[in-house]
Amino acid sequence: MSVGPYRLPTGGAIDRAQALSFRFDGTSLTGFAGDTLASALLANGHRVVGRSFKYHRPRGVLTAGPEEPNALVELRSGARREPNTKATTAELFDGLEAASQNRWPSLRFDIGAAARLAGSAASAGFYYKTFMWPAAFWEKVYEPAIRRAAGLGRASGVEDPDTYEKAFAFCDVLVIGGGPAGLIAALTAGRSGARVILCDEDFVLGGRLNAERTEIDGQPAAIWAAAIATELEALPNVRVMRRTAVVGVYDGGTYAALERVADHLLEPPFGQPRQRFWRIVAKTAVLATGAVERPIVFGGNDKPGVMMAGAVRTYLNRFSVAPGRRVAFFANNDDAWTTAADLRAAGVDLVAVIDSRAEVADHIRAKAGNARVELSAAVADAKGGYGLTSLQIATPKGRIALDADALAVSGGWNPQLGLATHLGGKPQWSERHAAFLLPADLPAGLTVAGAANGMMTTAEALADGAAKGATAADAAGFTAAPAPLPRASDESFAVAPLWQVAASRTKAFVDFQNDVTASDLALSVREGFTSVEHLKRYTTLGMATDQGRTSNVNGLAMLAALTGRGIAETGATRARPPERPVAFGALAGLHRGKHLKPTRLTPSHRWAASEGAVFIEAGPWLRAQWYPRPGEKTWLDSVSREAAAVRSAVGICDVSTLGKIALFGRDVGAFLDRVYCNTFSTLPVGKLRYGLMLREDGFVMDDGTTARLSENEWVMSTTTANAAKVMHHLELARQVLWPQLDVRLASVTEQWAQFAIAGPNARALLERLLGDVSDEVVPYLAARIFDLGGIPARLFRVSFSGERAYEIAVPAQYGDALAHELMWAGEGLGVTPYGTEALGVLRIEKGHVAGNELNGQTTARDLGLGKMMSAKKDYIGRVMAARPALIDPDRPMLAGFRAVDPTKRPRAGAHFLKIGAPETPENDEGYLTSVAFSPALNRWIGLGFIKRGPERVGERIRAYDRMQGGDLELEICAPVFVDPEGTRVHG
Amino acid sequence: MRIPCPFCGPRDLSEFAYLGDAAPVRPAETSDATAVFDYVYLRANPAGPHRERWYHASGCRLWLTVTRDTRTHEVLFAEEAAP
Known part of the structure; x- marks a missing residue:
């Protein structure tokens, strides 16, 4: 090995x-x-x-x-x-x-x-x-x-097999960064008893201390850091989060952080996520994110082998890796010389130190030992085909060549302040640091410590971290004792700005990841893109996944030089969250696929499944769409059989998904009068009424029935889709608009299972369960409570199909049992379960409007329900519904449509044109909203809105559907296709 | 963003639903279309503190009036919306 x-x-x-x-x-x-x-x-x-x-x-x-x-x-x-x-x-x-x-x-x-x-x-x-x-x-x-x-x-290209989590954490003091300043800040705050969270994105605490040969309190800096980490982890009020990067700062002391739980493992351990996205709420925070070294822009500065001097120090001291065999340095500051000394100490050949400054203090210069030193010099071009082999150095004496396989570059250090500017603060330019320092307007509760605050030496950083840790703990309501400061050195960081080497002849990179060169910047300025934000977008400088950490300051300093402005005047681009790339998976957490909105099943779902139902998503619910039977080839066979069974015998349909809202109080009637456009206060106990709810702008919001169960207890039904919206709306009306009314609301959608029983045999079926439900006991639009084997069963005489029909509701836990009971009671009566498709066919045959028609753009008048709008009371939407445009006789109004060729199927969404009129928006007369094959009429029918629809019955029009390629002739008819006299509902 | 619900204490934004400007007052029993038009459509859009309606949908179901600085999202105050 x-x-x-x-x-x-x-x-x-x-x-x-x-x-x-x-x-x-x-x-x-x-x-x-x-x-x-x-x-x-x-x-x-x-x-x-x-x-x-x-x-x-x-x-x-x-x-x-x-x-x-x-x-x-x-x-x-x-x-x-x-x-x-x-x-x-x-x-x-x-x-x-x-x-x-x-x-x-x-x-x-x-x-x-x-x-x-x-x-x-x-x-x-x-x-x-x-x-x-x-x-x-x-x-x-x-x-x-x-x-x-x-x-x-x-x-x-395939689904991620790992899971991700979202989590919350709360603390008094959040410390961002586990370098010298962060460690001592966390320790100072932790010793005061404050709840502290310390986040560090590395897997070892210590930050740059792990890359240093300096000593703290007489021991190697990394050993000191490890000891502090041990003490922090022993404190019960301190939580140390390694591998966790804080990526965003938000108002109210909220911080976003990404914890890489299992990125360092082959696979996440069982039950663990790959990553966890945290929202940390902190009373105060200390930002100790350190500084990042910047490159110098010179020819070939992207050659493999060219590396940041600080990185060379890290690879040498932390990872024990030499950057090359013959290493040169190119810098404009004292700090890089420390790395040169480290390199020599590690026994690697230091070939030269090239410093752009004319003078370097003797004790700094001594760090280079016997190596060649070139002052007032710069690397003009780095050479090498597949990696660095030699350097061209511009010196006052002329250009010289030097063999080297690695070059350590340092252009100075940029304090990492992105997080401090997420809420809009602008960093301030400091000539002394040749870098941007913290903005005047920091986010509330946030302080900045250490190198991020321009405290560039270890001793300064420790002192600043301790002070800011104490301040943060005090501000969070604790009393922090000033910790004795460890002994550390004050290395010199003196720097003289050098952004770009003028003598370069080859391609010089500013942004490595997006391949933006010095000449791109010059071109951008020549073409007039001279503001930092324009330059960024035109050249893509700083727009890569590294967000310009190594390129932004160089780029804007060069822009300042090109435009003759100062750097402070040129300004910096705005930093926005996230500070590190965050995977969508981590943002989504467990809200992925079906978990985004958990699927809801009705109480009798298992019964429907046992009947062979094909299910469809209806909002968050799964509803039975139809129930195929042996021998049926298409969905249409099943749906037509179900619809026909309702017209000839009896069908049962699960309607539990409809929103149900219980209303209590002395003033419910008055309240309903204001939220519905029609009147409810006159409704007697034991009856129900169809109601239409408008928005305040006069358009229809929702419809449904409301029953009065007793003097002060009512129950409202809403459409499935609008259940939550109506609840919010009613709560607003109750709490804000009319708080003086005695009304209380509760959503009971999930508390009741409800079935429609429709068809000429509906009464016979129910009588086997409930006894007498004749018209004398349960007249049309009655609401009665029955005892069903000890269970309270609500029976509502309503019909959406035009047939004699009832809806029965029982507490949800009995829903499945009731479905079986209904099937038993329907034996011999031709009982047939029907799904949402047949429900749709039956209501279209009767011209009843549903979601397709209540699309937020239609008024009560458009729906043919204008007469429901009471003239005797105020209600939400009353005034706006009377606006001239909403009562324009040319508005499209509800009508029925049937294909002239009965075998042809029109499509909902088709727009109406006069026959022969060109297909232009000006000729648009309306649109088709609902289409069904009517078994009763043995042809395709539809509902839709067309200009002056009710006046045009019998006229032929063209249904043009460019999206789906439809182009059919339709005949306008009355919207009620079956039983227009309305006798069957009593039959 | 966190909202200090007067019933539930400070809670995360994700529990709330937003409606908008709390200033408009519904004109009572009027047929003055202009007044209703203003109520329905006219909204102030200030850069700074703004009183707005929030609903604690995944909490106590209280409608709140929240004073929020639209420049910073800082929540200055939250109270029951009921007048």
């Missing part, structure tokens, strides 16, 4: 006793516990890990953290394959499979790299300029071609 050619013999926070085997592009490799995929690849000498997005240039690992723009890989395989994972944050595990992206056929030989030769074809504004015309070309030609050439990885 090889430990990898670049693995150093000793040191690091890896467990050399625990070797892990993994595969990259099919090759078996070995790493250690404690590695990331990036550190393990580097240890094994894999410098090229992917191809770039636009130019397909070979790219290597640039950073050691979540800011990584280059090292994006596909992780795992099959259904768990996950594109665009940052190798720098992917924790290594045994059996991990990873593959490089954006290359075909292989990483080494990539056809798409030829795109480099046609460089200008992908410059700034490329999408806007090239693909403007013709529009049809976009879908057919451009997009597929671009997708083949570019794109970032492949989705698995």
Whole structure:
């Protein structure tokens, strides 16, 4: 087993006793516990890990953290394959499979790299300029071609086998980031007794302390961090959340965080989610997210082997990996020299330190030892075909060449403040730091500590973290004692800005992930896109999955130079949540597929299933659509048989899904008068009435019946779809509009099972169960309570089919039993279960409106129910329903339609045209809403709305349906097709 | 966003349904179409504190008047909507 050619013999926070085997592009490799995929690849000498997005240039690992723009890989395989994972944050595990992206056929030989030769074809504004015309070309030609050439990885294409969760947490103090400032802030707040949550996205607490050789309190910084972590975990009021990134800040002290529960395992343990999305509510918060190092823009700065100096330090000290054999440094600040010293201490060959500054203090310069030092110099161009081999250095003496296989770059550090600006604060430019510092208007309750607050040295960060931890605990109502500060060093971080090397001759990248170059920025400015937000969108700078962590500040500093403005004046683009890419799966949590809205079953669902029902989704419910019988070839056979059985014998239909609202109180009648357009206060006990409910704008909202069971107890039915909406509406009317009325409401939809019993034999069937239900006892529109074997059964004499019909309701737990009882009682009477389709056929034959007609755009008058609108009282929608446009005689009104050729089937949704009129919107006369095959008439019929419909009975019109290719002649008729005299309901 | 329900205490946004501006008052028993038109359609859209109707649908079913800063979503106050 090889430990990898670049693995150093000793040191690091890896467990050399625990070797892990993994595969990259099919090759078996070995790493250690404690590695990331990036550190393990580097240890094994894999410098090229992917191809770039636009130019397909070979790219290597640039950073050691979540800011990584280059090292994006596909992780795992099959259904768990996950594109665009940052190798720098992917924790290594045994059996991990990873593959490089954006290359075909292989990483080494990539056809798409030829795109480099046609460089200008992908410059700034490329999408806007090239693909403007013709529009049809976009879908057919451009997009597929671009997708083949570019794109970032492949989705698995199959369902994710893992689960995700959403969770809530509450605390007094939330600490974001577990580096030096975060650790001591959490400890200070934790010791005060405050409930503390510490979130850190790494799998080891300590942040940059794990990458340092400095000491705290006389011990290695990483050991100090581990001791603090142990103390924190021992405190019962502190919760430490590793592998958890805070990704958003919201009002009211709410923070979003993504916990990667099982990303570091081959598969999630049984019962565990892959990731958990947290909403953390905190009284106060300390933002200690540290700083991210920025590159310098010079030619070939994307060559594999060019790496951030801080990342080199991390790979050396934490992962014990050398970045190369011959390492050079290019910096504009003192901090990078510390890394040079670390490199020498690790025994790696330091070939040169190139600093753009003219002067460097002697004690800093001493860190380079005997290595070559070039001041007032810059790397102009990095060379190498498939990785860095040499450097061209611009010095005051001229251009010199230097062999190196790795270059550590540092352009200074940017405090990570994205979270602090999510609620709108604008970061402020600091000349001293050559970086943006925290905004003046921070989110309420949030303070910023450590490097994120511009406290760049370990000692400063610790002091600031302790102070902010105490402040946060105090503000949350605790008393924090100032903790004794540990001894730590104050390393120099002096920096002189250098954004771009003017002497560069080759392509110099600003945004690595989106392949945005220095010349793209110049082009954008030449073309007038000079505001930061325009520049961002025109060049796509900072719009990739790394959200410009390494590119934004360089880009806008260069923009400032190009436009002759200061950086402060140029400003920064706005940071928005999420701070890290978050998978949709994590946002959805368990609300996936059918769990988004759990399916609801009626109490007699099992009975319907035993009768062979075919079910259909109706809102959240499953309802029986029809009940196929042996020998029936199509759904239409079953539906027609069921509808005919209702007209000739008796059918039963489960109507439990209708909304049911119980109303109690002395003023229910008066209340109903105001929410229905017709009158209810006159309804006697034991009767029910059909009611039409309008919205305040005059359109129909819902319909249904309401029965008066006793003096002060009423029960309303609503349509299945609008049950919740009507409940909200009635509560608003009761609580806000008319609080003086004595009315109480309760939704009882799920408390009652209800069946329609319809047909000439309905009475005979019910009499076997209930005794006398003759017209004397249960007249039309009566509501009576019967005793059914000790159970209270409500019987309503209503008909939706036009036949003699009843609805019977029993407490839900008896619903299934009642269905069986009804079938038993119907033996010999031709009893037939019928579903929603037959229900629809029967109501269309009778011209009764339903959901298709109550579509939110129709008035009572449109529905032919204008006479229901009472003129004697006020009600919701009364005034607006009288608006001229709503009483225009030319409005489409309800009518019946039948196909002139009775075998032809019209389709709902077809629009009406006068015969011979061109198919233009101006000629539109209305539309068809409901269609059914009527067994009673043996032909297709429909309901719809057409201009002046009732006046045009007998006229032929054209039903034109461009969507479904329908074009039929129909005859307008009265909407009641069966029994227009209405005698059968009493039959 | 969290809303301090006067019955249930501070609760997450997901438990509430939003209606809109709480200012319009339903004109009583009028046939003045202009007054009703204003009530139905005219809404203030301020940048700043705004009184609006929220329904604690997955809670106590109380309609609330919530004062919210539309610029920051900060909830300043919540009370029963009943006048």
